[in-house]
Amino acid sequence: MSRLDDLRGPVPARAHDARAIAALAANPGCARRSLLDAAGVDKDAAARHVGFPAPFGQSQFAITRGNVFESLVKENGCAELLRLLRELMGLPIAQVGYQDVENVGAHLRASHTRALIDRAARESEDSAVFYDHPLLSLRIAGQTSYLEPDVVAFQLGGRFHVVEIKSFSVIDGQAEPEKVAAAARQAAVYVLALRALMEELGHDPERVSHDVVLVCPENFANRPVASLVDVRRQLAVLRRQLARMTRVDRLLEDLPEGLTFSLEPDADGVPTRSAGELAEALRRVPARYAPDCLAACDMCMFCRDEARGCGSTDLLGRQVRDQLGGVSGMDEALGLAEGTREPEEGQEEIARLLRLADRLRRECVA
Amino acid sequence: MSALTALARLRAMREGVAQRITTVRHCHVSDRPMVFVPLKMAGEAAAPLGAMVGTDPDHPRLLVVPQPRNRNLRFAFTAELAEVLLPYVEGFQKRTETVERKGGEPYERCLEAPQVLVPNRPAAEFTGLLGRSTRFRRVDGPYPVHPSVPLLGRWLTYFADRSRQPGSSLLLAATEALGTHWATGQSALEDANLAALLGWIDPPAGTTGRRAAEEAEDPLLWPPAGPATDPGFDNEVLAPAVQAYEEAPTDRAVERVAEALRTQLEPTWRLMWRSVELLRALPEGSRVAGRWESDRGSFTRFVERIAEGGPPQARRDGAVSAAARLAGLERARASYDVQRAYDDPLVMAEYRLTGEAFAGVVTAVEPEHFEGEGRSRKLRPLVTVRTEDPVRLAPGAAVGSPERRGHGAEVVEVVAVSGAGGVPGGGTGGAGGGTVEIVLKVTKGMGRGKTPAPGAVPEPGERVCYTSLTDDFQTSAALPDPEETPWTHGGPPEEYVPGDDDAQEEWE
Numbered sequence: 101m102s103r104l105d106d107l108r109g110p111v112p113a114r115a116h117d118a119r120a121i122a123a124l125a126a127n128p129g130c131a132r133r134s135l136l137d138a139a140g141v142d143k144d145a146a147a148r149h150v151g152f153p154a155p156f157g158q159s160q161f162a163i164t165r166g167n168v169f170e171s172l173v174k175e176n177g178c179a180e181l182l183r184l185l186r187e188l189m190g191l192p193i194a195q196v197g198y199q200d201v202e203n204v205g206a207h208l209r210a211s212h213t214r215a216l217i218d219r220a221a222r223e224s225e226d227s228a229v230f231y232d233h234p235l236l237s238l239r240i241a242g243q244t245s246y247l248e249p250d251v252v253a254f255q256l257g258g259r260f261h262v263v264e265i266k267s268f269s270v271i272d273g274q275a276e277p278e279k280v281a282a283a284a285r286q287a288a289v290y291v292l293a294l295r296a297l298m299e300e301l302g303h304d305p306e307r308v309s310h311d312v313v314l315v316c317p318e319n320f321a322n323r324p325v326a327s328l329v330d331v332r333r334q335l336a337v338l339r340r341q342l343a344r345m346t347r348v349d350r351l352l353e354d355l356p357e358g359l360t361f362s363l364e365p366d367a368d369g370v371p372t373r374s375a376g377e378l379a380e381a382l383r384r385v386p387a388r389y390a391p392d393c394l395a396a397c398d399m400c401m402f403c404r405d406e407a408r409g410c411g412s413t414d415l416l417g418r419q420v421r422d423q424l425g426g427v428s429g430m431d432e433a434l435g436l437a438e439g440t441r442e443p444e445e446g447q448e449e450i451a452r453l454l455r456l457a458d459r460l461r462r463e464c465v466a
Numbered sequence: 467m468s469a470l471t472a473l474a475r476l477r478a479m480r481e482g483v484a485q486r487i488t489t490v491r492h493c494h495v496s497d498r499p500m501v502f503v504p505l506k507m508a509g510e511a512a513a514p515l516g517a518m519v520g521t522d523p524d525h526p527r528l529l530v531v532p533q534p535r536n537r538n539l540r541f542a543f544t545a546e547l548a549e550v551l552l553p554y555v556e557g558f559q560k561r562t563e564t565v566e567r568k569g570g571e572p573y574e575r576c577l578e579a580p581q582v583l584v585p586n587r588p589a590a591e592f593t594g595l596l597g598r599s600t601r602f603r604r605v606d607g608p609y610p611v612h613p614s615v616p617l618l619g620r621w622l623t624y625f626a627d628r629s630r631q632p633g634s635s636l637l638l639a640a641t642e643a644l645g646t647h648w649a650t651g652q653s654a655l656e657d658a659n660l661a662a663l664l665g666w667i668d669p670p671a672g673t674t675g676r677r678a679a680e681e682a683e684d685p686l687l688w689p690p691a692g693p694a695t696d697p698g699f700d701n702e703v704l705a706p707a708v709q710a711y712e713e714a715p716t717d718r719a720v721e722r723v724a725e726a727l728r729t730q731l732e733p734t735w736r737l738m739w740r741s742v743e744l745l746r747a748l749p750e751g752s753r754v755a756g757r758w759e760s761d762r763g764s765f766t767r768f769v770e771r772i773a774e775g776g777p778p779q780a781r782r783d784g785a786v787s788a789a790a791r792l793a794g795l796e797r798a799r800a801s802y803d804v805q806r807a808y809d810d811p812l813v814m815a816e817y818r819l820t821g822e823a824f825a826g827v828v829t830a831v832e833p834e835h836f837e838g839e840g841r842s843r844k845l846r847p848l849v850t851v852r853t854e855d856p857v858r859l860a861p862g863a864a865v866g867s868p869e870r871r872g873h874g875a876e877v878v879e880v881v882a883v884s885g886a887g888g889v890p891g892g893g894t895g896g897a898g899g900g901t902v903e904i905v906l907k908v909t910k911g912m913g914r915g916k917t918p919a920p921g922a923v924p925e926p927g928e929r930v931c932y933t934s935l936t937d938d939f940q941t942s943a944a945l946p947d948p949e950e951t952p953w954t955h956g957g958p959p960e961e962y963v964p965g966d967d968d969a970q971e972e973w974e
């Protein structure tokens with residue numbers, strides 16, 4: 101689709117990681133993000149160029165710890181992982197194969213993954229195999245997106261489990277709920293992608309289990325512990341959100357002629373287009389800012405600034421929005437509350453509530 | 467969130483400064499709190515980097531772990547923390563009062579209790595994890611620690627547990643305490659940044675809350691309040707300093723790490739004391755002292771438990787104690803909500819908005835109204851209140867009033883006077899708009915005489931508020947004793963006796 105290439109400009113496209121997709125599903129209504137992602141625009145670079153860098157740094161301490169833990173689990177052909185799975189699922193596996201898909205060049209990985217999975221699904225004898233770094237794909241808003249999972253797929257007797265290795269700790273059987281939730285959302289993306297692949301290959305998608313294996317350090321040590329996480333609920337949400345997303349081709353129809361987010365660099369590596377031009381182009385595509393964006397999307401500072409500029413109640417979060425019954429402007433809501441603005445049709449009920457709230461507040465705060 | 471708070475947030479957004487959402491303070495603020503600002507190493511569950519701690523705003527104690535991966539240095543840190551925290555906690559144990567109770571032995575309760583203040587919820591959680599990683603340690607055998615370490619662990623665990631109890635003030639997270647009293651013009655997510663939150667509440671002269679909050683998001687101007695550190699700081703400042711210590715563990719190397727951490731901790735330290743001042747400046751709600759009394763009682767029981775040589779808190783609750791704990795938390799939450807409403811007209815306004823409470827003017831009183839005949843003849847004064855609130859109370863509903871303790875009444879009827887609002891018990895009314903008159907009969911709190919005690923029944927013309935919220939919850943849910951835990955819930959728990967594994971647990 102060359103229109104998308106025009107949007108990106110003559111720079112290589114960025115692949116999605118599952119975190120991006122899980123976050124995308126958290127805000128399916130945002131056309132700006134859909135387009136930027138579909139075109140493979142480097143959102144982080146775009147945000148920096150327009151002067152609103154995303155506040156997502158990573159500490160080297162955290163990176164080191166994550167890497168150390170992951171290699172501990174995976175060393176010697178995932179020997180430690182095998183031990184954990186045996187215990188967790190009571191599997192009588194004596195031997196396990198290990199296939200690192202990363203060893204074939206990047207351009208071959210997708211087809212290599214397909215071939216491996218297909219073969220495993222066909223043989224379905226009692227062999228057990230780990231597939232490290234599989235490259236999966238998923239149709240998002242009518243576009244194929246490639247996923248580079250940080251996971252291992254485990255196959256036994258033709259049944260697959262997604263294994264996710266995370267370095268947050270499980271202490272006395274409990275981990276931080278937000279972290280587990282984020283891991284489950286990500287794992288659901290992989291399950292969905294793996295199921296899509298199975299279907300394409302003519303196998304039963306249900307052979308990919310909705311129970312994913314989460315491997316984390318236990319207590320305060322580096323020793324890994326595995327647990328099964330049922331991601332059926334996350335899968336349902338993800339499917340619903342993906343279905344709700346406007347198709348990218350529809351979004352493209354509404355775009356002005358010649359619009360581009362190109363970050364084409366000059367000889368010094370600086371984008372040739374001015375920050376103002378890029379910001380202008382970004383503003384032509386509607387966004388749907390929510391405070392959740394601050395944790396999920398590279399464009400968040402830019403979009404927040406824009407929402408501030410127009411006094412949007414989106415800034416205050418969904419809980420407030422829910423109370424305001426869909427009134428989207430600060431001035432509008434306060435006007436209704438203070439009686440300086442007549443409610444439009446359908447707004448009578450919320451206007452009455454806001455006016456009452458305003459009267460009660462004035463009564464109490466003299 | 468209620469429409470009232472939503473409105474306050476909108477106002478804050480327009481005015482550029484936070485808006486009060488209470489008229490009084492709902493937490494206790496000690497005369498001598500201990501502020502504790504811990505930092506943890508990124509990527510680790512409970513590896514301390516350092517902390518600023520103390521009771522004197524001008525003299526914080528800086529604790530530092532020059533190599534956070536080193537187990538011995540971590541224990542040295544906890545021993546140092548114990549040196550500060552334990553004497554503080556012990557200072558409250560000596561002076562007690564005797565409390566009489568109905569149908570029970572009198573008991574002793576500490577006159578005052580410690581109060582620990584941390585910047586935010588993650589800091590409270592980290593306090594708990596620090597407690598968890600130290601309370602089972604032993605002073606002998608392999609990996610011995612200083613005797614103060616396991617004791618510190620039990621106290622940290624206690625404070626962290628207690629902070630999950632609604633209405634308790636033994637350990638407060640500053641962002642939560644402030645957020646209970648003020649609404650800002652940003653989202654709840656952004657309110658978790660202490661510097662930004664304080665920027666909205668108390669902007670420096672000459673700037674708006676919005677500007678101050680924006681500035682507060684720059685980690686170079688305002689380092690995060692912890693326990694997580696700024697990744698930029700980790701990579702550019704801390705990592706090289708730790709590396710230098712690794713290569714040559716000299717005093718100078720320690721000093722370099724200490725200086726680095728000081729730059730990250732000091733701004734938060736000042737914000738913490740600013741928070742204390744702001745909270746102190748609010749008038750205290752009348753039920754705060756009662757809740758603090760429960761805190762003092764809880765503190766006293768924990769002191770006794772330690773003195774009696776009880777074991778450290780278990781790793782996990784058994785089925786019955788977990789259920790009891792949950793039930794207890796729910797009761798505490800409900801009771802705290804009701805108490806706040808009774809203490810604070812602005813909180814009560816939320817219930818007026820939903821029709822569970824109403825305020826208005828007394829239009830008629832029949833103080834000597836009786837009900838029943840002969841021996842069962844009872845004094846039941848009638849009071850009529852006119853209100854514009856959207857009342858949703860049906861006849862028969864029991865109500866109480868914040869103006870009179872021990873006063874109780876029952877709704878007799880609700881009569882529409884004008885407008886559309888206030889159909890009793892009905893789903894209409896909505897946000898109100900009409901005037902209604904509510905006839906109440908007083909059932910409690912008017913004395914035993916033939917006429918009501920003076921002041922017990924409102925006078926005509928008086929402004930009153932009534933609500934169906936009450937604070938008389940059952941004291942305990944019907945749960946079996948732990949010894950009688952059904953087998954479906956794992957049977958009676960064995961008392962948790964920490965073993966060698968606990969004491970020697972790795973802390974990498």
Ligand code: SF4
Nearest residue numbers: 130388393397400403
């Ligand atoms: S930050 Fe902006 S582009 Fe990204 S999801 Fe939110 S609104 Fe859309």
